[in-house]
Amino acid sequence: MSWTAKKLVDQLITVVEPSRVKIGASDLEYYGKDWSSGATPNPSAIVFPKSINEIQGLVGLANKINFPLVPSGGRTGLSGGAVASEREVVVSFDRMNKILKFDKVDNLVTCQPGVITGDLKKFAESEGLFYPVDFASAGASQLGGNVATNAGGINVLRYGMTRDWVEGMKVITGRGELLDLNRGLKKNATGFDFRHLFIGSEGTLGFIVELTLELISPPEEPTVMLLGLQKIENTVKTLAVFKEKLSLTAFEFFSGTAMQKVIKSNELSDPFGRIYPFYALVEFENNNKDQLDVASVLFEKCIKSGYVVEGVVSQNQSQAKSLWKFREGITESIADYNPFKSDVSCRISKIPTFLQELEKISSVFSRQFEVVLFGHLGDGNIHINLLQPFQMDSQEFREECKKISKLIFESVQSLGGSISAEHGIGLIKKPYLSYSRDEAELNYMRGVKRLFDPENIMNPGKLVDI
């Protein structure tokens, strides 16, 4: 251990007991990165606080002797928001993973930030209730990270983003002060709502140390339709047909390449016996049997209009889950290709124009790279994944991808969209933030960061610099 590392550890163990400070190479590697690729993990230590007091102690210490802190949840992020590559101290929430309190009258559950999303969903179920935020990484992501990135996922169309479920939170600001924000109130018209500043702030303003989230009555068991389509523009036309007459819980789309990868990596059988250029997955609650009849009429309309070629519909929950596997398995099935990810959004009305432009851009780069498209079309959110050819060097691949992403971001900007719909900005998207936020707005963001974290100890280098 170098002298400075030893000095740092000596300081850290004045706040947390020595067994909860790790500096072994495998811990540094494991806790120093998230699911994004590109940056090399290089933290100086990992600490595992167990209480709000300990976190406050760590922030106080960081301000006093000046070292940077990186919050670490399930590290399932895709923009490098939880990467520690500059000798930071990583603060892991793995030991703050308890559900603290549930209030049946309010339907509010209070959790430590390290609770795994899937565990909260199971808890809600055990109370006959439902936590609506859901995504493929729910088995690993932690609530604190979800809130810090305002995570979206597959149910946004019906239930909104993580933001919509946060009724209260405690934070330790970068100055080391404890704030108790909103306290579970439905109505609270008392000025600035700092809760919403911390949601999506990616750990740059302070640590989220406790959360109060709302649970709701569970939906009726959903019905899922998987549709095969010939043309990308028909995905949006199909969405318009279904949206007009049905209350949808999800409308996802994915390309034929995505389908091929999922089928291959999970050894699934092809639902249609042939690969379509595009697929749409439609989910709706069948709360009175009429909904299924309505869906059948809409399906027929799509067939007659030539938007959809064929489709299958789930007859029970096990079939519904099996159809979701084709969509939810995509990220994992392409992980070995070191994908370069763009996660963009536009208003739904602008999506047809964006898809046209994307087709033009892809006609140039698709000769070079395999492209896997998918996303939450019902939310106007498209995920563009470029796969690294096996013979191409990683550095060269990333440089080429950056050129393509610039073209994509220019198109998004011209349509008033966002260069990061739900994956956040982190390290990876930071150079492109000005495509979605103008300079005046960025200046206010920097001002907010300075206010909450004047010494720049909270996740420095991510989102905005001060």
Ligand code: MLT
């Ligand atoms: C998804 O929609 O599956 C997630 O955003 C993950 C991804 O984009 O890879």
Ligand code: ZN
């Ligand atoms: Zn997504």
